Amino acid sequence: MILAERISITTAKPFLDALAGRLVDPPPVWLMRQAGRYLPEYRATRAEAGSFLDLCYDPARAAEVTLQPIRRFGFDAAIIFSDILVVPHALGQKVWFEDGAGPRLEPLRDAAGLAALAPGSVTHRLAPVYEAIARTRAALPDGVAMIGFAGAPWTIATYMTEGGGSRDFVAAKGWAYRDPVSFDRLIGRLVEAIADHLVAQIAAGAEAVQIFDTWAGALPSDGIARWSAAPIAAIAARVKAAHPAAPVIAFPRGVGPAYRDYAAIPAIDGLSLDTAIAPAWARAELGATRALQGNLDPVRLVAGGPGLDQAIDAIRQGFAGRPFVFNLGHGILPSTPPEHVARLVERIRGPRP
Amino acid sequence: MILAERISITTAKPFLDALAGRLVDPPPVWLMRQAGRYLPEYRATRAEAGSFLDLCYDPARAAEVTLQPIRRFGFDAAIIFSDILVVPHALGQKVWFEDGAGPRLEPLRDAAGLAALAPGSVTHRLAPVYEAIARTRAALPDGVAMIGFAGAPWTIATYMTEGGGSRDFVAAKGWAYRDPVSFDRLIGRLVEAIADHLVAQIAAGAEAVQIFDTWAGALPSDGIARWSAAPIAAIAARVKAAHPAAPVIAFPRGVGPAYRDYAAIPAIDGLSLDTAIAPAWARAELGATRALQGNLDPVRLVAGGPGLDQAIDAIRQGFAGRPFVFNLGHGILPSTPPEHVARLVERIRGPRP
Numbered sequence: 001m002i003l004a005e006r007i008s009i010t011t012a013k014p015f016l017d018a019l020a021g022r023l024v025d026p027p028p029v030w031l032m033r034q035a036g037r038y039l040p041e042y043r044a045t046r047a048e049a050g051s052f053l054d055l056c057y058d059p060a061r062a063a064e065v066t067l068q069p070i071r072r073f074g075f076d077a078a079i080i081f082s083d084i085l086v087v088p089h090a091l092g093q094k095v096w097f098e099d100g101a102g103p104r105l106e107p108l109r110d111a112a113g114l115a116a117l118a119p120g121s122v123t124h125r126l127a128p129v130y131e132a133i134a135r136t137r138a139a140l141p142d143g144v145a146m147i148g149f150a151g152a153p154w155t156i157a158t159y160m161t162e163g164g165g166s167r168d169f170v171a172a173k174g175w176a177y178r179d180p181v182s183f184d185r186l187i188g189r190l191v192e193a194i195a196d197h198l199v200a201q202i203a204a205g206a207e208a209v210q211i212f213d214t215w216a217g218a219l220p221s222d223g224i225a226r227w228s229a230a231p232i233a234a235i236a237a238r239v240k241a242a243h244p245a246a247p248v249i250a251f252p253r254g255v256g257p258a259y260r261d262y263a264a265i266p267a268i269d270g271l272s273l274d275t276a277i278a279p280a281w282a283r284a285e286l287g288a289t290r291a292l293q294g295n296l297d298p299v300r301l302v303a304g305g306p307g308l309d310q311a312i313d314a315i316r317q318g319f320a321g322r323p324f325v326f327n328l329g330h331g332i333l334p335s336t337p338p339e340h341v342a343r344l345v346e347r348i349r350g351p352r353p
Numbered sequence: 354m355i356l357a358e359r360i361s362i363t364t365a366k367p368f369l370d371a372l373a374g375r376l377v378d379p380p381p382v383w384l385m386r387q388a389g390r391y392l393p394e395y396r397a398t399r400a401e402a403g404s405f406l407d408l409c410y411d412p413a414r415a416a417e418v419t420l421q422p423i424r425r426f427g428f429d430a431a432i433i434f435s436d437i438l439v440v441p442h443a444l445g446q447k448v449w450f451e452d453g454a455g456p457r458l459e460p461l462r463d464a465a466g467l468a469a470l471a472p473g474s475v476t477h478r479l480a481p482v483y484e485a486i487a488r489t490r491a492a493l494p495d496g497v498a499m500i501g502f503a504g505a506p507w508t509i510a511t512y513m514t515e516g517g518g519s520r521d522f523v524a525a526k527g528w529a530y531r532d533p534v535s536f537d538r539l540i541g542r543l544v545e546a547i548a549d550h551l552v553a554q555i556a557a558g559a560e561a562v563q564i565f566d567t568w569a570g571a572l573p574s575d576g577i578a579r580w581s582a583a584p585i586a587a588i589a590a591r592v593k594a595a596h597p598a599a600p601v602i603a604f605p606r607g608v609g610p611a612y613r614d615y616a617a618i619p620a621i622d623g624l625s626l627d628t629a630i631a632p633a634w635a636r637a638e639l640g641a642t643r644a645l646q647g648n649l650d651p652v653r654l655v656a657g658g659p660g661l662d663q664a665i666d667a668i669r670q671g672f673a674g675r676p677f678v679f680n681l682g683h684g685i686l687p688s689t690p691p692e693h694v695a696r697l698v699e700r701i702r703g704p705r706p
Contacts, residue, residue: 174655
């Protein structure tokens with residue numbers, strides 16, 4: 001059995017062990033958006049920082065909010081506090097955040113807008129992110145891994161073209177469908193920028209990176225292949241070329257059966273599953289040795305109670321006996337009571353269900 | 354081969370032939386929300402009618418808008434103009450539509466709200482819908498089938514509990530997770546009401562019915578089984594008990610690999626696929642004889658051009674050689690140019706790709 005052969009080398013970081021394809025029990029746990037609005041200490045730091053983007057670019061405060069959930073809950077990994085829209089911002093697009101209304105961007109709609117993006121690498125403009133990672137890494141307790149991240153090209157492109165969040169993605173897909181060649185150029189420019197950003201995060205101290213394709217499921221099946229899976233594969237390959245030992249996790253949310261195509265990408269070490277994916281299907285279809293991550297419904301964590309315990313146990317049992325990282329199937333909701341998060345960690349580290 | 358055995362009985366309605374598991378080439382075509390805002394003649398009738406709900410309950414005008422896309426494009430099926438929220442409205446919940454803001458309901462949040470719903474059958478309050486179906490059916494050209502529809506219990510429950518559309522479904526899932534027993538009672542009450550409504554639509558002249566579970570993909574995998582697939586199976590069984598010959602189509606949008614579980618429900622004749630489902634996966638996993646329907650991206654129809662032709666051809670080729678109904682993977686968008694719809698129908702009925 002391959003798993004048994006690989007179990008001899010351990011890193012003393014359970015999260016990295018699981019991503020290396022080893023069985024870890026209890027499974028390591030962290031939560032998407034674990035540094036965020038549901039925590040009073042985050043809201044306090046956020047209030048001091050000025051705008052949301054100011055906080056992203058303030059290394060001391062970004063490190064502080066990254067560490068807050070580690071202190072409170074003892075997660076197995078810290079994910080740097082940042083935002084997927086720092087990449088278009090570093091490419092020269094106007095980006096701002098309106099409280100309660102989500103992100104806003106001056107929309108980029110065509111080849112002319114694409115030509116106006118800043119040339120060269122984004123990494124000099126994103127230096128504060130790398131400094132925040134270095135500071136956080138230095139302050140992490142033993143055994144806790146440091147995660148860097150970026151949005152995937154398609155998801156970032158939706159914000160860049162729509163000018164914010166969207167329901168139907170008519171601007172993004174309209175461009176892709178009317179002029180796929182120039183849309184491919186936008187995606188290609190984002191592959192470069194995102195890969196550079198992830199490579200720089202690892203150089204600064206990130207031990208693994210996650211690529212968030214939050215809106216992959218809004219694409220039709222052929223678009224998933226062309227504008228989500230292929231660019232994510234290209235980014236992962238670039239990251240591996242620079243840092244062969246750093247694991248890459250992909251989160252192509254909502255792609256359904258197409259998770260199989262991401263599982264076939266050699267440079268991807270871990271797949272983060274959305275809530276609709278049944279553990280039994282993932283186990284049968286996504287390979288026995290690739291690390292899977294997920295996929296508790298964030299609303300379970302809002303609701304709490306005996307249903308939360310049952311849902312946690314069902315996921316642990318569903319992914320038992322294979323490399324696995326416990327997480328949510330989507331970001332934690334601001335209305336989540338912190339005591340439910342504490343309960344989650346306690347339950348996972350308690351007796352095996 | 355089963356298909357060859359079944360090909361002898363035909364109804365002279367290509368849409369019903371495909372749902373009966375027969376090969377029909379070119380495939381029959383209709384579009385979700387084909388009667389709607391993208392058509393100037395719809396907007397004219399809508400302006401005369403008063404509120405959106407007034408139009409739903411005005412048999413002459415509802416029949417008129419149902420027939421408009423049949424006259425203009427010659428679709429193979431007409432779907433009655435109505436709304437999924439007539440069911441909670443008939444159950445006594447306050448429902449209204451604000452232009453541009455979507456539907457609004459006085460939210461129902463717990464067992465007490467559930468107890469306040471009107472007892473008995475919803476069908477007496479929905480008589481205008483049945484009259485609209487009878488009028489439309491009488492006016493349909495030869496060969497065009499009449500479709501009735503309803504929302505699925507889960508999707509209707511999201512609107513009933515959230516008080517409108519939602520992003521995170523915290524009210525609906527929060528209730529389901531905190532008190533699954535009373536949430537099951539809400540779902541059970543909806544199973545009854547929806548089944549009665551579909552049975553009455555068939556009695557009035559509908560030749561097939563479609564059950565829309567638009568938000569099924571927001572449920573986690575165990576919730577999909579309990580609150581989407583199981584209630585849809587129960588409704589389909591009730592419909593079949595009353596009208597054994599009327600085909601039932603299910604549209605559990607966004608459920609990914611769980612489409613396999615719906616394909617295993619005996620009372621479901623057709624499965625409508627969302628855009629994320631690849632034809633090759635559906636062909637391999639959903640059985641060779643069950644009718645599939647879908648799944649062009651509605652944004653393709655907004656964009657038009659050579660990309661639209663290619664996307665139409667790819668879907669026809671992807672589902673060739675099996676019972677199939679051409680449709681979108683989600684409702685038509687208001688910004689769709691009607692000439693792109695005409696092009697779609699022309700392309701499908703033109704030479705085989």
